Amino acid sequence: MARTRVIVWYATAWSYLVLTYPMILCAWLFCRFGRVDKSDSLAYTIMLPFSKLTFYITGSRLNITGLENIPDNQAVVYVSNHQGHMDSMILHGFIKRPKGFVTITKFQRAPILRTWMKYMGCVFMDKENIRQSLGCINQAAENLKRGLSMVVFPEGKLNDGKETLKFETGWLRLVTKTGVPIVPITLKGSYEAFTYNGKGMYPTKVECIISEPIETHGINKKNENEFMQNLRDVILAKL
Numbered sequence: 001m002a003r004t005r006v007i008v009w010y011a012t013a014w015s016y017l018v019l020t021y022p023m024i025l026c027a028w029l030f031c032r033f034g035r036v037d038k039s040d041s042l043a044y045t046i047m048l049p050f051s052k053l054t055f056y057i058t059g060s061r062l063n064i065t066g067l068e069n070i071p072d073n074q075a076v077v078y079v080s081n082h083q084g085h086m087d088s089m090i091l092h093g094f095i096k097r098p099k100g101f102v103t104i105t106k107f108q109r110a111p112i113l114r115t116w117m118k119y120m121g122c123v124f125m126d127k128e129n130i131r132q133s134l135g136c137i138n139q140a141a142e143n144l145k146r147g148l149s150m151v152v153f154p155e156g157k158l159n160d161g162k163e164t165l166k167f168e169t170g171w172l173r174l175v176t177k178t179g180v181p182i183v184p185i186t187l188k189g190s191y192e193a194f195t196y197n198g199k200g201m202y203p204t205k206v207e208c209i210i211s212e213p214i215e216t217h218g219i220n221k222k223n224e225n226e227f228m229q230n231l232r233d234v235i236l237a238k239l
Contacts, residue, residue: 002195002199002200002201002202003199003200005057005058005059005200005201006198006199006200006201008057009054009057009058009194009201012053012054012057013050013053013054016050016053017050017111017112017113017116018112020046020050020112020116021112023042023046024112024115024116024119026042027039027042027043027115027116027119030042031119036146037146039119040098040119040120040121040148041098042119043116043117043119043120043121044098044099044120046116047092047116047117047120048092048093048096049093050093051088051089051090051092051093051094052089052093052094054086054089055086055089055090055093055094055193057201058086058193058194058201058202058203058204059201059202059203060086060192060193060203060204060205060206061203061204061205061206062090062094062205062206062207062208063205063206063207063208064094064095064207064208064209064210065207065208065209065210066209066210066211066212067095067210069183069210069211069212069213070095070097070183070210070213071181071183071213074180074181075143075144075145075147075148075149075150075178075180076149076180076181076182076183076213077144077149077150077151077152077171077174077175077180077181077182077183078091078095078099078149078150078151078152078182078183078185079151079152079153079154079182079183079184079185079231079235080151080152080153080184080185080186080187080235081153081155081159081164081185081186081187081235081236081239082153082155082156082157082158082159082187083158083159083160083161083187083188083189083190083191084158084160084161084187084190084191084192084193084194084196085158085193085194085196085198086190086193086194086206087153087187087190088101088103088151090187090190090206090208091151091185091208092151094208095210097149098120098121098148098149099120099121099148099149099150099151100117100120100121100122100123100140100143100148100149100150100151101117101120101122101123101150101151102122102123102125102136102137102140102150102151102152102153102171102174103117103122103123103124103125104124104125104126104127105124105125105126107122107124108124121143121148121150123136123137123139123140123143124136125137127156133170134173137170137171137173137174138173138177140174141173141174141177141178144174144178144180145178150174152171152174154167154168154169154171154228154232155167155168156168158191158196159191160191160196161189161191161192164232164235164236164239167228167231167232169224169225169228172219172224172227172228175216175219176216176219176220179216179217180216181213181214181215181216182213182214182216182231183210183211183213183214184210184211184214184231184234184235185208185209185210185211185235186207186208186209186211186235186236186237186238186239187206187207187208187209188206188207188208188209188238188239189204189205189206189207190206192204192206193206209238211234211235211238214231214234
């Protein structure tokens, strides 16, 4: 059954993306004529049901709490632990605010999906290339300045439900450059919905807990490690 779910998941996901392909021209035209906000909105509208659909195909259920903690009419950086492959789908599909993701370059190999991610405001980071990584952070900071929230998984990779990994600090430039607040998010159980090796799916109960925002003014090189540890503690306290 777990293997069957995987086959259905991939078939449904790619069928959905193929059906949306003609709309990519609309997103391109919005960008071509300087209406990036319209492109953001279109990509958000397209990818919201995609994210929900691909989560529900796993047979899992989601309990999300703390939505009231997200500031209104303000860009934020959502910072979450990273348990499993479904994490991005959960955050995009069930936090109903336009947002981009700071993600890894492997998604650039996914036809159609990579294009919608680009129009969502996602940035694709190559952690082995310092110059490219800095460029991605600067691009994400520009997104925040124009009002688009960003999502960061500071562990840098999946922990597969094991001990939460150390939080990397490079992404903090996002908040030191813009001053936007951080919204901490704790995900519990998502690693069970889609296995680490990508070969199995199992119905499970997933929790998404949104904590109160944290102001970021005053972060500097001297206190960034302490700030990061405190942020990690906030997320782990709900795990």
